[in-house]
Amino acid sequence: MPLQTPPTADDDPLSPRRVQFHAHVDADAWAWSCAVALTGILRRDIAERGLARLLLSGGTTPAPVYRALSKAPIEWDKVEVALVDERWLQPDDPDSNARLVRETLLQNRAKAAHFEPITRVGRTLEESVASANAHARRPASVAVLGMGEDGHTASLFSGARDLPRALASKSDYVAFDASGCAGAGAWPLRISLTPTGLSKARERMLLIRGEAKRRLLDRALDSNDATLMPVRVAFSTPGAALQIHWCP
Numbered sequence: 296m297p298l299q300t301p302p303t304a305d306d307d308p309l310s311p312r313r314v315q316f317h318a319h320v321d322a323d324a325w326a327w328s329c330a331v332a333l334t335g336i337l338r339r340d341i342a343e344r345g346l347a348r349l350l351l352s353g354g355t356t357p358a359p360v361y362r363a364l365s366k367a368p369i370e371w372d373k374v375e376v377a378l379v380d381e382r383w384l385q386p387d388d389p390d391s392n393a394r395l396v397r398e399t400l401l402q403n404r405a406k407a408a409h410f411e412p413i414t415r416v417g418r419t420l421e422e423s424v425a426s427a428n429a430h431a432r433r434p435a436s437v438a439v440l441g442m443g444e445d446g447h448t449a450s451l452f453s454g455a456r457d458l459p460r461a462l463a464s465k466s467d468y469v470a471f472d473a474s475g476c477a478g479a480g481a482w483p484l485r486i487s488l489t490p491t492g493l494s495k496a497r498e499r500m501l502l503i504r505g506e507a508k509r510r511l512l513d514r515a516l517d518s519n520d521a522t523l524m525p526v527r528v529a530f531s532t533p534g535a536a537l538q539i540h541w542c543p
């Protein structure tokens with residue numbers, strides 16, 4: 296009879312080896328600490344592989360981190376910047392995640408990075424998803440995630456008809472229709488990284504701020520259902536441990 300391997304701490308999604316929580320005193324300390332952590336990851340991958348790949352989320356939270364990171368001493372011409380998710384908008388739309396990344400990260404030293412928007416003028420939704428999947432063949436150095444007030448991460452929304460298919464997908468990116476989900480705001484049609492795509496990133500970071508999100512995170516850690524709390528995929532998906540960076 297084959298010997299059974301006893302479960303290790305890594306089998307438990309809430310093991311300290313899977314989720315690490317970093318609390319920062321204020322927004323400045325938070326932004327700079329996250330930028331320093333990201334700088335270390337990107338420089339390490341450039342040293343080890345000659346190239347680094349950074350996956351970024353949108354939303355209102357991460358801009359200060361992206362602005363701080365834009366000044367970091369990194370060989371930016373060896374960095375590919377891509378998106379965790381995108382709204383079905385033109386890449387220069389003020390509400391697109393591409394525009395956010397261009398205006399916050401791709402400034403200063405980081406101007407030299409290579410940016411891959413998911414949407415392009417003239418590209419259909421299917422072509423956009425196919426392009427994101429083709430680029431995702433190169434594994435990400437780090438995926439930077441956010442969490443919505445409804446518990447979504449990337450563009451994986453609870454209550455959406457597309458959620459079970461996205462959670463089970465073997466593709467790195469899928470089209471996602473979040474019609475009827477209040478958290479998706481005015482942009483129900485999205486393209487999102489899946490747990491499969493997330494599992495390939497060498498590192499994972501979740502950026503959150505404020506007491507309400509800290510309480511929501513506690514609820515997500517206690518819940519056992521990613522269809523109710525999609526942010527659970529950030530720590531329950533096999534692969535890298537999740538580094539959570541929070542400030543008041």
Ligand SMILES: O=C(O)[C@H](O)[C@@H](O)[C@H](O)[C@H](O)COP(=O)(O)O
Pocket residue numbers: 352353354355356357379380381382392440441442443444447448449450
């Ligand atoms: O484009 C998006 O909507 C996102 O990438 C999304 O997953 C975001 O990270 C959360 O919605 C958090 O958004 P806030 O930072 O605005 O709360």
